[in-house]
Amino acid sequence: MTNIAFVGLGIMGSPMSVHLANAGHDVVGYNRSPEKTKPLTDAGGRAAHSIAEAVADADVVCVMVPDSPDVQQVLTAEDGVFDNAKPGTLVIDFSSIRPDVTVTLAEEARRRGFRMLDAPVSGGEAGARNAALSIMVGGEAADFEEARPLFDTVGKTVVHVGPNGSGQTVKAANQLVVAANIQALSEAVVFLEAYGVDTEAALTVLGGGLAGSAVLQQKKGNMLTRSFEPGFRIELHHKDMGIVTAAAREAGVVVPVGALVAQLMASAKAAGDGQLDHSGLLRGVERLSGRADR
Incomplete structure (x- = not known):
């Protein structure tokens, strides 16, 4: 003990x-x-x-x-x-x-x-x-x-x-990968729905191929039901993406996708979605697509 x-x-x-x-x-x-x-x-x-x-x-x-x-x-x-x-x-x-x-x-x-x-x-x-x-x-x-x-x-x-510090560096890399995955999944969901596809069936088959990921398995339910009770809040992921972009700059490396997703995360927070689960990035894609009320 x-x-x-x-x-x-x-x-x-x-x-x-x-x-x-x-x-x-x-x-x-x-x-x-x-x-x-x-x-x-x-x-x-x-x-x-x-x-x-x-x-x-x-x-x-x-x-x-x-x-x-x-x-x-x-x-x-x-x-x-x-x-x-x-x-x-x-x-x-x-x-x-x-x-x-x-x-x-x-x-x-x-x-x-x-x-x-x-x-x-x-x-x-x-x-x-x-x-x-x-x-x-x-x-x-x-x-x-x-x-x-x-x-x-x-x-x-x-x-x-x-x-010391290595754990935090690896976590920053983790948050970069997760944010990019959530954003890509969000875009895929809005794309599929725009064509009237059975989105649940589509995500099932995507999950069995190379597009499959832990993000898809854990977050598809949130996106299908538009239920964004926080497992990890957008405002915290916004903070983490700030860590990623700042640390990348200090190291002299470029993270262009990370920088874009950091801005999209910031936009979601500014739009009032900071308390939602980070799968709520889907709402940002809907806003950009003019489909927020659908």
């Missing part, structure tokens, strides 16, 4: 913390909205009233919050992890943030006597609930091996991809 503090109990963090509690670990959770601790407490975990309280006795601190400033606040604020956790504590950041911020925070963690892994995840809400996440981990190999049982509890594909 490991004493785990879990900071951030949203769409992803809540089921992840529950899996860890169900596996027999002592999990203390903290969330800015206290009511979101209920699934964890129902699973036998405990709720803390502050980050400082949550991390005080933890062997491992898990963080799952939306963006780089949020992670910085959780770790470096006066009531945060670095000022209140025990020296030697392993910090696992499951959030998706900028690689350069991760490297800086990992250096600060080492200076303060902590160990840190960046471990962003892919798979959305369904992956979190089914403990089937893909986890890309950056940091020291020894720390990765120590944390491996925890990763295996919440994920299905777990890979150590290099030093």
Whole structure:
């Protein structure tokens, strides 16, 4: 059994913390909205009233919050992890943030006597609930091996991809591929419907060929029913595409499709779709095609 503090109990963090509690670990959770601790407490975990309280006795601190400033606040604020956790504590950041911020925070963690892994995840809400996440981990190999049982509890594909920052770099690449896939699928759906094709049948046969993908299988239902309850929100993918384009520029590489999809994601957010699932990019294709009311 490991004493785990879990900071951030949203769409992803809540089921992840529950899996860890169900596996027999002592999990203390903290969330800015206290009511979101209920699934964890129902699973036998405990709720803390502050980050400082949550991390005080933890062997491992898990963080799952939306963006780089949020992670910085959780770790470096006066009531945060670095000022209140025990020296030697392993910090696992499951959030998706900028690689350069991760490297800086990992250096600060080492200076303060902590160990840190960046471990962003892919798979959305369904992956979190089914403990089937893909986890890309950056940091020291020894720390990765120590944390491996925890990763295996919440994920299905777990890979150590290099030093600190590498996990976030791989996650940025993941978000580029996923966004491009969703946009292409959206365009295909609107194209098929314009010709009166049985779209469900068409997507079934497409899914069995080279056009098949995890995106098609997981998102076709949303698009067919126009139901965009968030598994992963457009506003978060918009943030991630900003990371992709900025990191690509810093590396001196071009991502023309990524830049286009980043703009389409920004357009969807500006049109008021930020709280929808990222499969809601379909609505942007409908708007551009003059078919938004059909």
